[in-house]
Amino acid sequence: MADRAQTNGFSIIGKPLAMADAVSKVTGIGKYADDLSVPGMLIGKILHSPYPHARIRSIDTSRAEALNGVKAVATGQDAPNPYGILPIGHDERVFAVDKARYIGDNVAAVAATTAEIAEQALDLLRVDYERLPAWFDPEESMKAESDWIHEERAHNIEKEYHHVFGDPDQGFAQADFVAEERYYAGEVNHAAMEPHSTLAIWEPHERLTVHSSTQVPFYLHRTIAEVCEMPMSQIRVIKPLIGSGFGGKSEIIPLEIAACVLAKKSRKPVKITYTREEVFLAHRGRPITIVYLKVGITRAGKIAAVQARVVQDGGAYCGYGPVTVLYSGALLGAIYDIANVRYDGFRVLTNKPACGAMRGHGTVNVRFAFESILDQLSHQAGLDPLEVRRRNLLKAPCITANSLRVTSYGLPECIEKVFERSNWKGKKGKLPYGKGIGVACSHYVSGAANPIVRSNMPHTTVYIKIDRDSAVTVYTGASEIGQGSDTMQIQIAAEVLGVCTERIKLVGADTELTPVDLGSYSSRVTFMAGNACLNAAKDMRDQLFAAVAKKLGCSPSDLVAKNDRVSHVSDPAKSVSFDEAVAIALEFHGALVGRGTYAPPEAARGGKFRGAGVGPSPAYSYSAQVAEVTVDPETGHLHVDKVVAAHDCGKALNPLTVEGQIEGSVYMGFGQALQEDMIWKDGRLMNPSLLEYRIPGTKENPDIESIIVESVDPEGPFGAKEAGEGSLAATIPAIANAVYDAVGVRINSVPITPEKILEALRAKEKALATSKPPPEKSSAPGMAR
């Protein structure tokens, strides 16, 4: 259940509206990529490497090609151009050219008239592999002296960054309490319910139309052109409905290029849909992360210094890796007022599927570490951990130690809301053994201020067209992936033009029909596409007002658009219907097109040091959460009874979808906290299915109370910031801290399994038996407030 914000005089903004595409989803009418088919369509299947690291001596495709029904077989030689989401990381090829780098790496593909024939053809491919020594543990891999995964990446280190802000040594010297811990977070996968699917259609005039399950259709467009050696103008990428992404569709996934290569080679339409196992092998999830963290606080609870060494297991390819490890550093301390930070981040290659961006990109595992150690230090200092967070708040507007510009900061209100709603005062330190309560905070970017490919072009553009039918059509490149971005833009256009939402139609994410938007990642869409849509709608409204004002004999500034009318603000006689306004404007202007763009302001783009490009955002969201748990000390079983989550989204343009995002984030954090973990054995994923990689169902999921906090950002559209990612990171440490409150042990490794809890309880018992017993349950004596 939720706490809904007020609408504050808006007609449409702030209302809990059903999503614009909801009816097409609940009737089964809406089409996802795998729902599409065209006459003569071939089915593509990919051959994956059975070895984690192997040179490919040769591939014999002759028997597969001879099979009746096989229309194309493609190997590395057919598309050798390297690609990757980052300009500094073009290390992938659609099919391995020299060697395979993980179990599941893409070696070849076939297109055939049926799926059965395609699978048979895969069995007929003969690959001669020469096995190579492989690297699976990131801390071992970075010591490698030979057999590097990419020859040009010495010691398998993809990238390392070393940042110092302020004077950490002096900060630690001034600290009264210092804690130093090692934290470990296992690898998790997005597990979006829709497995990836791509339909590539070879068209007349050597053109290619690609329908794909992507969060980044415009990057896909560019990459297909590079790999298939075709001009971008010959390629059209269309994003159909997407069965969610969470980052798993936010870079180029091998099947997308494979389908294009096969379509080009066969001159036919080719569809490839991943099995769930292939989704896990394509991966791009959150990496195994090892955090060595040292934090010092003063007796008064002020954070004096932070030092972190972060090692991330990136898998076999670069992907978003350098960005992930930079986010880990950039957002480590910037949530609080901390002057002294040292950060050493290492992105390491291993012979496993490539990691990438996943909800809360780069921030989640370091937040787990940081919020856990802050809890530990609070108890050491005899302070209430919630109060310690209150004592380290920023004062916005401000610039953080690492040059991030903070324009709005709802964290204080988030903390107070969860303090009240959870009855923190009544519960903290007062619950019986086995019951616990924990608090944690998190924050996230509302889009990256610096684009992946540096340029001075806008990050997003929106056109709005009105013609004689008086329908308003929004043309946006923004990718609706289930988060409600289409609805958000419809609401903005309707609010500005003063019309009902039913009048607005939206054409989204089609490289032929819509202008460019960089994609649905880094929680950028509400802020950036929202602002572009706002600008386009204002441009359109200005055109309508100019024409209507002339007709009515008043000034455009006298006019308002509301309730499907354009009216004089004080003279009710001067008023026309929206249809009349459109006719007047078409006679006056001839054509009606509103244009809007958005690019983050220069002041938001961050510092000048190496790696400073990642972290800066035009605005940051903030979250505070309190988790309540029950731990059975006999079995180690952990149950999360409730999570109260307050999120500062600036302004909830649509409270229904904002709450859905907060609750979905908490849910995903809960999954990582308790049960999700990719299990590896010699580079082989042992649980590549939803049966064994258990995402939480209705039986496990905790009760979630979402609270919207509105700090109204000065630059966000109607004050809005991100809502889709920031809440996730707080959930994990809130639960970990609640476990400590319940049974007095700290679990510094996620997922927090019953085995780990039992092991910690036994270790504690053993320590108690052999030494003087400390107080058996640490609850803070000096509770403030």
Added chain:
Amino acid sequence: MNKGIVHLRINGEEREIAIAPNRLLLDALREDLGLTGSKRGCDDSSCGCCAVLINGVPMLSCVALAASYENCDITTVEGLGGPSDLDPVQEGYAEMGGAQCGYCTPGFMIATKALLDRNPNPTMEEIREALSGNLCRCTGYMQIYESVKYALEKRRAISAAAASGVRAPVVR
């Protein structure tokens, strides 16, 4: 494998298709009958995206052989209601945020319909139990529960109205 003619009764319509005996019901629906509303989300019957009603019971069509269900009443998401005559369950998922990306939604609605048909007044525990065979990665389930409650109240309002002989009121 040789194909045979199979007669299926889907969403109240008799359909005739030529399929191999090992054709899965999900593939028959999606590929032979063009009913793509039922989805495939996993390889091992763990996600519930493909659930359909067979004689009112929710079943996973990804592990059902199509030829085994002749003479059964099969209901897919397309049979719950169309855009102009949404079932209360569909209306609930649309209005209350139960459908975010929408991919798991057909399966959830099928499970919800089956629940409310056999138990018009489920407790929260019964709702969780009835939906425990379906996975959703978007919502955190809270708005799915709200959707179920909306459907439940709408159905109550409809039956109350039917009992008193007046048209069903709109819930919100």
